[in-house]
Amino acid sequence: MRIIVDRTRCTGLGMCESVAPGVFEVNDDGEMELRTATVPGERLAEVEQAVACCPNEALRLAP
Ligand code: SF4
Incomplete structure (x- = not known):
C-alpha cells in the first residue's frame, strides 16, 4: 500500500507521527514528511490507525 498525502489539508499537527513514528x-519547519513511500506489511495496522487519527483527513492509503 502507498500513503497519499493531501498537502492542502495537512497542517503538520503530528498526530500521525505519534501513532506511527518512523513512517x-x-x-x-512543521512540515510532515513521509519516511517511506510504501507501507511495509508489518506496519500496515499502525499506518491505518494513523490515517484514521488525522484530524484533517489528509491521509489515505492506495494500492
Ligand atoms: S496528522 Fe494529518 S494534519 Fe497532522 S501531520 Fe499528520 S497528515 Fe498532517
Missing part, C-alpha cells in the same frame, strides 16, 4: 515525521 511519518514532522520536520523542524
